[in-house]
Amino acid sequence: MDVTPTALPGVLCLKPRRFSDNRGFFSETWSARRMAEAGLEIAFVQDNHSYSAEAGTLRGLHYQAPPMAQTKLVRVSKGSVLDVAVDIRAGSPTFGQWVGQDLSAENGIQLLIPRGFLHGFITREPETEVLYKVDAFYDPATDGAVRYDSPEFGIDWGCDPAQIILSVKDAAAPSFADFTTPFEYDA
Secondary structure, X not given: OEEEEOOXXXXXXEEOOEXXXXXXXXXOOOOHHHHHHOOOOXXXXXXXXXXXXXXXXXXXXXXXXXXXXXXXXXXXXXXXXXXXXXXXXXXXXXXXXXXXXXXXXXXXXXXXXXXXXEEEEEEOOOOEEEEEEEXXXXXXXXXXXXXXXXXXXXXXXXXXXXXXXXXXXXXXXXXXXXOOOOEEOOO
């Protein structure tokens, strides 16, 4: 497994080895032992599966507040997305900054997003399926969102804004300017 840092400390790209032959491929997408060897000891407790019928479907930017904050390991099993993480840890030197990574069934790259970051993605292809592991159970009382198009971020989603498909929840999310983060930076 190749582990590569991104421009945001703690957000990592993971690329598992693929063993290919005339039938297709096999890949070990998560191994607690291999991750521990890389200094990543994460006890995942829940797997999530998202299906989006249309290209241009945007999900995010989401978070779960402490004490139910989540680390996520995101991958695409069908189709492709631009996956985005935004640092929302008060006092962080990268507070409000974002990083995006193209994830696809073809490239096999996964994005590890630690607690204290917003997460969202936009589908690049129809019928895209996203799988992700989390290290805390879903808790509706701590679930939150920030508007995907907050001007403070300047995220280029690579799509005409008029064509983006949103949930009611994401369309009603507050802008970053109206958001008070529940996360503190721990140097």
